[in-house]
Amino acid sequence: MMMLTIKHETIYRYTEELTYTIQQLRLTPRPEEHQRTLDWNITSSGVRHPFHDAFGNLSHMLTITGRHNEVRIIAEGSIAVTxxxxxxxxxxxxxxxxxxxxxxxxxxxxxxxxxxxxxxxxxxxxxxxxxxxxxxxxxxxxxxxxxxxxxxxxxxxxxxxxxxxxxxxxxxxxxxxxxxxxxxxxxxxxxxxxxxxxxxxxxxxxxxxxxxxxxxxxxxxxxxxxxxxxxxxxxxxxxxxxxAPVRGVRRGGGEETLSVSVQVAATITGS
Missing domain, CATH: 3.10.620.30 (C8orf32 fold)
Structure with missing residues (x-):
């Protein structure tokens, strides 16, 4: 068995202020027989509503209202995979x-x-x-x-x-x-x-x-x-x-810059 420790950070930056952002997040590992979530957390501003999409993926609808010029989303945790x-x-x-x-x-x-x-x-x-x-x-x-x-x-x-x-x-x-x-x-x-x-x-x-x-x-x-x-x-x-892990639309914002950082560390464990 292998334990994967994962941190995935997504940052959108804008040259002008936004008034509204909506993002669909597929950032939660699927519950499957051969992979087990040990811990997992998603951090962001705004409000997240969980739902299952048409293919059974645990997803979140993220909405951010009010003036903002950055959207930062962090998903991190540990997964045991057989x-x-x-x-x-x-x-x-x-x-x-x-x-x-x-x-x-x-x-x-x-x-x-x-x-x-x-x-x-x-x-x-x-x-x-x-x-x-x-x-x-x-x-x-x-x-x-x-x-x-x-x-x-x-x-x-x-x-x-x-x-x-x-x-x-x-x-x-x-x-x-x-x-x-x-x-x-x-x-x-x-x-x-x-x-x-x-x-x-x-x-x-x-x-x-x-x-x-x-x-x-x-x-x-x-x-x-x-x-x-x-x-x-x-x-x-x-x-x-x-x-896609992150997809969405926005209102306002001017030009967009996207920065994505993903780190995965693997440890072999007992069964």
Whole structure:
């Protein structure tokens, strides 16, 4: 078992005063069989109302009224995570896997993606096939921080040949949709170890039907491997937009500057 100690600080600063801010926060780890929250706290100004979104993510609606020129949100705590065998998630969830066969603007399959998908994956793919798809995506889209925007689509990243973890996840989802494999986007945190990849991370869950297992497996596309105890799951969705840790709108404010800091420390513990 691994204990992940996490601190995630998000700061929006504005050149002019705002009169109203509303943010949807998906900053609370999902209660899942293989990950257990030991302690967790969200700190912010304004008022937070908890709710569960359409995909079962524990979320908060943050509203701030009155004049302000900064929004600071801190989420921190500790999570105990049990290793996953071959990325297999121990629970299937309440929704039908078919919920995650629907494309979005970020995961829409262009002709280029359709051709790429048919070269690298087919209906009925097993776990090893899906890891090979992740490897093909990493070869086609090199990891390059700052090369894309949160509005960039899977097709944008494939044409550019560069992207970050969310682009890898979007392209993987698009390829799965082409051949009818259910797959969903996962946002969360990772102990980066010796890599230079950010602690805030995105990966995918994919539905497989194998002789000894039928259900969701979790794959880190960026590292072309199964996700396991080094990962803390915050939210699932159809793409970044439906699983983003922080999204919102404001009234006023002029120009915006965003600063995000994420620290993850890992400790191996007993079972």
């Amino acid at each position: 290793p996953l065998f071959l990325g297999r998630l121990p629970q299937s969830g309440a929704d039908s896997p078919l919920v995650f066969t629907v494309a979005t603007p970020l995961t829409q399959a262009s002709p280029t993606i359709i051709e790429f998908a048919h070269r690298h994956v087919s209906r009925g793919a097993n776990s090893d096939d899906l890891v090979r798809l992740a490897q093909a995506i990493c070869s086609a889209v090199a990891y390059q921080s700052g090369s894309t925007l949160v509005t960039s689509s899977a097709d944008d990243a494939l044409r550019l040949g560069q992207g970050v973890c969310q682009d890898h996840a979007h392209l993987f989802l698009a390829c799965c949709h082409v051949v009818g494999i259910p797959a969903c986007y996962v946002s969360g945190y990772i102990d980066p170890g010796n890599s230079d990849h950010a602690e805030s991370h995105a990966w995918v869950d994919v539905w497989v039907a194998e002789p000894d297992f039928s259900g969701w497996i979790s794959i880190d596309v960026t590292h072309a491997c199964f996700a396991s105890e080094a990962y803390c799951r915050l939210a699932i969705g159809r793409d970044y937009d439906s699983a």
